[in-house]
Structure formats: structure tokens, C-alpha cells
Amino acid sequence: AKLHELRGRRMARRVEGRAYRWAARSTAFAVLAAGHRPGSSELKVPKVGAAMPATRPSWFKVAAPGGERYREMRESLASLELHTVCDEAACPNVGECWNGGTATIMLLGDTCTRGCQFCNVKTSQSPAAPDEDEPLNAALAISQWGVDYVVLTSVDRDDLPDGGASHFARTVAALKELSPEMVVECLVSDFAGDLEAVALLATSGLQVYAHNLETVRRLTPRVRDPRAGYDQSLRTLAAAKRVNDALLTKSSLMLGLGETHDEIRRAMADLRSADVDVLTLGQYLRPTPHHLSVVDFLSPRDFDHLADIARREFGFAYVAAGPMVRSSYKAGEFYLAHLVQQKHQQQKQHHLAR
Numbered sequence: 211a212k213l214h215e216l217r218g219r220r221m222a223r224r225v226e227g228r229a230y231r232w233a234a235r236s237t238a239f240a241v242l243a244a245g246h247r248p249g250s251s252e253l254k255v256p257k258v259g260a261a262m263p264a265t266r267p268s269w270f271k272v273a274a275p276g277g278e279r280y281r282e283m284r285e286s287l288a289s290l291e292l293h294t295v296c297d298e299a300a301c302p303n304v305g306e307c308w309n310g311g312t313a314t315i316m317l318l319g320d321t322c323t324r325g326c327q328f329c330n331v332k333t334s335q336s337p338a339a340p341d342e343d344e345p346l347n348a349a350l351a352i353s354q355w356g357v358d359y360v361v362l363t364s365v366d367r368d369d370l371p372d373g374g375a376s377h378f379a380r381t382v383a384a385l386k387e388l389s390p391e392m393v394v395e396c397l398v399s400d401f402a403g404d405l406e407a408v409a410l411l412a413t414s415g416l417q418v419y420a421h422n423l424e425t426v427r428r429l430t431p432r433v434r435d436p437r438a439g440y441d442q443s444l445r446t447l448a449a450a451k452r453v454n455d456a457l458l459t460k461s462s463l464m465l466g467l468g469e470t471h472d473e474i475r476r477a478m479a480d481l482r483s484a485d486v487d488v489l490t491l492g493q494y495l496r497p498t499p500h501h502l503s504v505v506d507f508l509s510p511r512d513f514d515h516l517a518d519i520a521r522r523e524f525g526f527a528y529v530a531a532g533p534m535v536r537s538s539y540k541a542g543e544f545y546l547a548h549l550v551q552q553k554h555q556q557q558k559q560h561h562l563a564r
Contacts, residue, residue: 241544255432258327262496266319267507270495270532272508282355291556297429311540314361314397315348317381322365322434328464330497331365339379340370346456352392352468361420368437373399375407386415393417393550397459397537403442405449412450412457415528417550418488420460422537423481426473433467433502438481445479448484456557458527458549460488462537465516467494468505478524487549489520491531508533 321337322329341347352360362381367374378396385394395418401407412419423443425433430440443461451459461481463474481489491513507537510532517531527549 219354235424248376252430252507253470255429256327256502258500258502258506262503263505263507267509267533270455270493270511271445287377287495298551307377314363315352316363316365316391317344317348318367318370318377319366320365323367323368324437326424326435326438327433327502328467328494328497330501337365337367340367340374345377345381345384349388352385353388357392359393359395361395361397362416364399364548366435366437366496368402372407372410373401373404375401375404375411382414382416395420397421397460400438400442400446402437403439403445405446408446409453412454416457416552417459419447419454420459420462420488420537421447421450422462423477424464425467426463426469426477427480428473429467429469433464433559444480444484447481447486453483456553458487458553459485460490460537461486462490462492464494465491466504466506466512467502475519475523478526482524487527488535489518489529489531490535491529492535492537493533519536 216266240558294546318340318528319337322331323333323335323337325333359434362378364374364378370377375398377396380397383396386390394416396410396411396416397420400421421443423440424430424438427440430438447459447461463477465474477490492507493513494502494504498501513531513535515531515535520526520529520531
């Protein structure tokens with residue numbers, strides 16, 4: 211009996227020890243996920259010139275771009291003098307996306323009127339006037355590439371009366387005339403809060419309306435240009451869905467800038483309140499030493515955890531999350547194309563029922 215009692219005590223101590231170690235690990239993970247340094251309640255903020263994390267994790271590796279489709283698209287872009295965000299923002303996924311059948315074209319030139327602290331695109335308050343032939347040239351090029359999903363994006367053009375919305379709408383119309391079955395996503399600015407410009411584009415024939423929230427509310431003034439705004443971004447996303455409920459709406463958050471776990475959840479809730487369907491989550495990577503330093507590197511497991519929260523707790527229709535995921539990354543687009551078709555069928559049934 212005494213031997214049995216002794217064994218029982220030893221087993222209890224082992225279980226208690228394991229529980230303590232697990233609780234300690236869980237607490238440490240919660241502290242890190244919340245964006246706090248152990249032993250400190252101070253919130254982190256990103257700064258230009260601040261020290262970077264000591265080591266860059268091993269998972270930031272991609273194959274060098276290449277392949278037949280990649281070369282064809284590169285030659286076509288050069289001949290028509292078109293720009294891509296893949297090149298201008300030095301995206302690491304360019305080879306994977308182009309070879310996988312996704313093109314991301316940047317309209318309205320390569321010079322932005324805003325100066326966000328994370329972005330590597332060149333800036334000017336007086337960029338060159340838009341090329342009036344670009345909508346047709348872009349549509350012709352894209353229709354010849356054999357891609358089934360295209361992302362049209364642009365720099366911010368606060369110098370234009372409608373922020374470039376009519377330029378986008380003309381490009382979408384030309385694309386749909388040449389390739390009616392192609393799924394078109396427009397990843398656009400906030401149009402300086404001009405909801406008429408939002409409505410013009412949202413009703414132009416595209417299927418996915420995307421605008422990036424970029425970061426959590428607290429960090430928005432540090433990360434984005436002063437002319438951008440957290441609530442302004444949410445209003446444009448809500449307005450797009452309001453004027454065209456057949457749209458899928460999409461947004462993105464960069465992580466690793468010092469945001470807390472609770473702030474990420476709050477941003478997810480705010481996006482769902484604006485009826486946003488699709489969310490992408492990716493790691494912020496500093497493009498040059500003149501941009502904001504990385505505060506934290508999140509692991510693939512961290513991204514999986516956040517994606518699970520976004521799906522299960524907040525009800526996003528689709529989430530693409532990972533260290534190398536970017537807002538126009540190809541990861542979700544096969545699924546997005548399916549969602550677009552599904553929503554189109556629902557709209558047809560709804561109209562027939564009426």
C-alpha cells in the first residue's frame with residue numbers, strides 16, 4: 211500500500227511538473243504573441259534605423275525566378291512599357307506567381323504621391339500624367355498571356371480628381387471585352403476617401419475589390435502616409451460591397467511591426483464589420499535601411515494560428531497567411547476564383563427567384 215502511495219505521489223509530481231512547464235511555455239508564447247517583451251508592459255513601435263532582430267529566420271528562402279511563362283511575361287511587359295508591383299515593390303514571389311498563372315499589373319505609372327514608411331515604390335507630388343493608352347495596352351497584353359486570374363493595382367494618385375478610379379474602370383472594361391471569363395481583382399488605394407470613385411470601380415465589372423488596411427489602428431500613423439487612415443480604409447471597403455454585393459472584398463495586414471495579438475484580432479473584427487470576405491497575412495520585411503525596421507519575425511506556426519482564428523472566430527471566407535504571403539500572392543487565387551463563380555451563381559439564382 212505504501213509503495214502504491216509513493217508511486218502515486220511521484221506520478222502526481224510528474225504531472226504537476228509537466229503542467230507547470232506547459233503553462234510557462236504557453237504564457238511565454240502569449241506574451242510574445244501579444245507583442246510585449248518579457249518583463250515589460252511597454253507596447254512596441256517600429257522605427258526607421260532601429261536595430262533589427264538578431265537573425266533572419268531560415269524560412270525566408272524562395273527559388274530564383276525563371277521558366278517559359280515568366281520569360282514571356284517579362285518580354286511582353288517590356289515591349290508595352292507596363293509596370294508590375296512585383297518589380298516595383300521587389301516582391302520575392304514573382305517567379306512563383308507568374309509561372310502559376312497569376313499576373314499583377316501596376317497601372318498609372320511607377321511613382322506614388324504618398325510616402326508610406328514600409329514601401330519601396332518611388333514617390334513624387336507631381337508624377338507623370340497617366341498614359342491614356344494604358345488600359346487597352348494592359349488588357350491586350352494580359353489577354354495574350356493565358357492567365358486566368360489577374361490583379362490590377364497601382365500607386366496612390368492623389369493628384370488625379372478621382373484618384374485613378376476611371377483609369378481602372380476602363381482597364382477592367384477592356385479586359386472583360388477581350389477575356390470575359392478572366393477573374394479580375396483590383397487592389398486599389400483608398401481614393402482619398404472618395405466614395406463616388408469607389409462606386410465607379412466597384413460597378414465596373416471586376417469580381418474582387420481589394421484594399422489593404424496594412425496594419426493595426428495604433429500603428430497606422432507610424433506606418434502609413436498621413437493621408438491614409440484606418441477608418442478611411444474601412445469605409446472604402448464597406449462602400450464597395452454596399453454598391454455591389456456580388457463583389458468579394460479583400461484586405462491585407464503586414465505583421466512584425468510591433469502589433470499585439472489583441473490588436474490583430476481587433477483589426478480582423480473591424481474588417482469583418484466592413485463585410486470583408488478575404489484576408490491575407492504576411493511578414494513585413496524592410497526593403498532598405500531607410501524604411502521601418504522589423505520588430506518581430508513571426509513563425510509559420512504563428513501565421514497558421516492567426517489564420518485559424520480568422521476563419522473560425524471571425525468567419526472570413528478565405529485566409530492566406532504565411533511569412534512570404536503578400537496581398538496579391540497567388541496562394542488563394544484558385545480558391546478565390548471558385549468563390550467568385552459560386553457568388554455569381556448565387557446572384558443568378560437570386561435574380562431568377564425574383
